[in-house]
Amino acid sequence: MLTQDRHSTILNLLKKQSSVTLAELTTLLNTSESTIRRDLTALDKAGKLRKVYGGATSLDFYTSTEKDIQTKHDLQITEKNLIAKKAASLIEEHDLVYLDAGTTTELIVNYLTQYNATYVTNGISHANKLSERGFKSIIIGGQLKKSTGAVIGTVAIENLKPYNFTKGFFGTNGISTQAGFSTPDPVEACVKKTAMKHCQKAFVVADSTKFDQITPITFADLENATIITDILKDKRYLDFTNILEVL
Known part of the structure; x- marks a missing residue:
């Protein structure tokens, strides 16, 4: 899969579920973890997502729960x-x-x-x-x-x-x-x-x-x-x- 296509797939997935893990993306895209990490780094630098430990979140991550x-x-x-x-x-x-x-x-x-x-x-x-x-x-x-x-x-x-x-x-x-x-x-x-x-x-x-x-x-x-x-x-x-x- 081309880089542009992987990026598009990652961003579309984030629109649906707000966060993704490296494991999810390597399975979904049938790509190595190192490649996914580079993709997430590039998208983070482009201001399209937030790279976090073990995956990524959408720029505006929504949560309705509150910790005690x-x-x-x-x-x-x-x-x-x-x-x-x-x-x-x-x-x-x-x-x-x-x-x-x-x-x-x-x-x-x-x-x-x-x-x-x-x-x-x-x-x-x-x-x-x-x-x-x-x-x-x-x-x-x-x-x-x-x-x-x-x-x-x-x-x-x-x-x-x-x-x-x-x-x-x-x-x-x-x-x-x-x-x-x-x-x-x-x-x-x-x-x-x-x-x-x-x-x-x-x-x-x-x-x-x-x-x-x-x-x-x-x-x-x-x-x-x-x-x-x-x-x-x-x-x-x-x-x-x-x-x-x-x-």
């Missing part, structure tokens, strides 16, 4: 700490700060130094850490989502509306040029959306694995927040928003 909070804590921990440290450095004296629930936003608390700022959060663990460290903190009331430790629901949304935050830091499950910032839970998305609307400056803290990912509900367009990440692999995102890299 303990699993998230253990992922990309070095990158998350660097991102959190950078985020904390942006907080100034007398800021009114919103900290969204999430594992990376929780790590921000470890690096806070501004005791004259006020911190508002919908994260249970965030509130506990803020209190333990002696920061002035407020927790939003509402329904508790056990899997993420987030306070959500209509009560939480109403409680957010009076605030005028100077800065807000948000987590996200997906970042995409097509779907913006997204999360699997529509109720949690509404809380994020409301809080971000009440921020003078909004920041999304996300490691590089969150890019080119789409989950069911968009809570903000890319232009609505500055992204703080470890490393930006796809420079096209710079056309949509400001991005701060920590590596």
Whole structure:
């Protein structure tokens, strides 16, 4: 099979199932693994797919599932700490700060130094850490989502509306040029959306694995927040928003 035909077959397969493995492609195309690796490298460089360990994914990989909070804590921990440290450095004296629930936003608390700022959060663990460290903190009331430790629901949304935050830091499950910032839970998305609307400056803290990912509900367009990440692999995102890299 010609190279062009193999490339076409790979891309058509990705349109149907979002991800493929080397084993699948070597069987389907009756071609050696080394040839498939070269094909995936070429297509990745051409910006037509994302090459990953053991295969490839479409540029905007769609997922509707969400990992539990303990699993998230253990992922990309070095990158998350660097991102959190950078985020904390942006907080100034007398800021009114919103900290969204999430594992990376929780790590921000470890690096806070501004005791004259006020911190508002919908994260249970965030509130506990803020209190333990002696920061002035407020927790939003509402329904508790056990899997993420987030306070959500209509009560939480109403409680957010009076605030005028100077800065807000948000987590996200997906970042995409097509779907913006997204999360699997529509109720949690509404809380994020409301809080971000009440921020003078909004920041999304996300490691590089969150890019080119789409989950069911968009809570903000890319232009609505500055992204703080470890490393930006796809420079096209710079056309949509400001991005701060920590590596």
